[in-house]
Amino acid sequence: MIKSVSVILALAAVGLAQSPQWGQCGGIGWTGATTCVSGSVCSKLNDYYSQCIPGASAPASTTTSAPPTGTSQPSTPAGALPRLGGVNTAGYDFSVSTDGSFKPPYSVPPASQYSHFTAEGVNLYRIPFAWQLMTPTLGGSIDNGFFSTYDATVQSALNSGSNVHVIIDLHNYARWNGAVIAQGGPTNDQYASLWTQLAQKYGSNQRIIFGIMNEPHDVPSVSTWVDTVQQTVNAIRKAGATNYLLLPGSSWASAQAFPTEAGPALVKVTDPLGGTDRLIFDVHKYLDSDNSGTHAECTTDNVSVLQTLVSFLQQNGNRQAILSETGGGNTASCEQLLGNELAYVKSAYPTLAGFAVWSAGAFDTSYVLSVVPNGDQDQPLWTQAVKPNLP
Known part of the structure; x- marks a missing residue:
């Protein structure tokens, strides 16, 4: 496991401040320490972010340098998710409102994007869908026509x-047509019915991860939401599925709010399989001024937020989380700051299992957060910030 991000900066023998293990030590615009504490090496992750990465018997570096040839990546701990990196491919969530209502039509993400991105190193796709499309009647059976279309996309990604x-992602904000699950809206049984059916369809494929709900927000009772999560986990396991499950908190699945809001209760959710290795926390964090993901410019790299999250997860059973939504515009500020963020995520494995940026799929290149290729040409944000930090 990586060292606690709250460790105090060490002082070199000559009295000069040095960056701690996993601390930043260089990059364009960096004005802090450029040397590392003994036992870690200042390693260049991209032009904007160099980091003190532990190395056996390695002296502290005095310059920003690339990792030595042949340096191994941290191994995957038994039972943990492997290191993942990739992209959301939206379309089946068009147009789900943040109140959980849905208005057709939807769009099918282009299958060609999967081979394009996978050839560049992507190994994770998040494919959101509207609850109302999968089960047009609340608590009812999956619509076989829609499922066939959706599954063809899933298989294109897997293949x-x-x-x-x-990640098969239920994109309804903990709601159905404006009402919160188990808090004035659908019952827990109606919600669990959907996941029971999906578990029966996808439970035999361990490369499929269940994103049980996108961005719960403004839930009247966090404890009631956590109980809903527990009941859903139980239902999925009762259906025989052993897949990894992504458990979201409240406040739009905020990575910043997680340690103090839903996190302390979610870490107590149990898995009927035993242990908690297959219960992964699902967090989001954007980089614009109001964390909405609606602006082309970025104002933060979120590293301090993610460091706090990592510390919380390590102190609560060495749990894993995945940053399943983040992103920015095709601007210089986002190229730098998103690059910093994703470099930190990559360095914080296995606590942070990986990321999926928003968004490709059925968007076009004019969308403010688009990473949709322009033909075979990648967007600048993808080339500068995302691609260098893929697994």
Whole structure:
């Protein structure tokens, strides 16, 4: 496991401040320490972010340098998710409102994107869908026509590479047509019915990860939401599925709010399989001024937020989380700051299992957060910030 991010900066023998293990030590615009404490090496992750990465018997570096040839990546601990990196491919969530209502039509993400991105190193796709499309009647059966279309997309992603994982993401904000699950809206049984059916369809494929709900927000009772999560986990396991499950908190699945809001209760959710290795926390964090993901410019790299999250997870059973939504515009500020963020995520494995940026799929290149290729040409944000930090 990586060292606690709250460790105090060490002082070199000559009295000069040095960056701690996993601390930043260089990059364009960096004005802090450029040397590392003994036992870690200042390693260049991209032009904007160099980091003190532990190395056996390695002296502290005095310059920003690339990792030595042949340096191994942290191994995957038994039972943990492997290191993942990739992209959301939206379309089946068009147009789900943040109140959980849905208005057709939807769009099918282009299948060609999966082979394109996988060839560049992507091994994770998050494919959101509207609850109302999957089960047009609340608590009813899955619509076989829609499922066939959706599953064809899932299979296109999986077939693009032998190590590719897919998050099937229920994109309804803990709601159905304006009402919160178990808090004036659908019952827990109606919600669990959907996941029971999906578990029966996808439970035999361990490369499929269940994203049980996108961005719960403004829930009247966090404890009631956590109980809903527990009941859903139980239902999925009762259906025989052993897949990894992504558990979201409240406040739009905020990575910043997680340690003090829903996190302390969610870490107590149990898995009927035993242990908690297959219960992964689902967090989001954007980089614009109001964390909405609606502006082309970025104002933060979120590293301090993610450091706090990592510390919380390590102190609560060495749990894993995945940053399943983040992103920015194709601007210089986002190229730098998103690059910093994703470099930190990559360095914080296994506590942070990986990321999926928003968004490709059925968007076009004019969308403010688009990483949709322009033909075979990648967007600048993808080239400068995302691609260098893929697994």
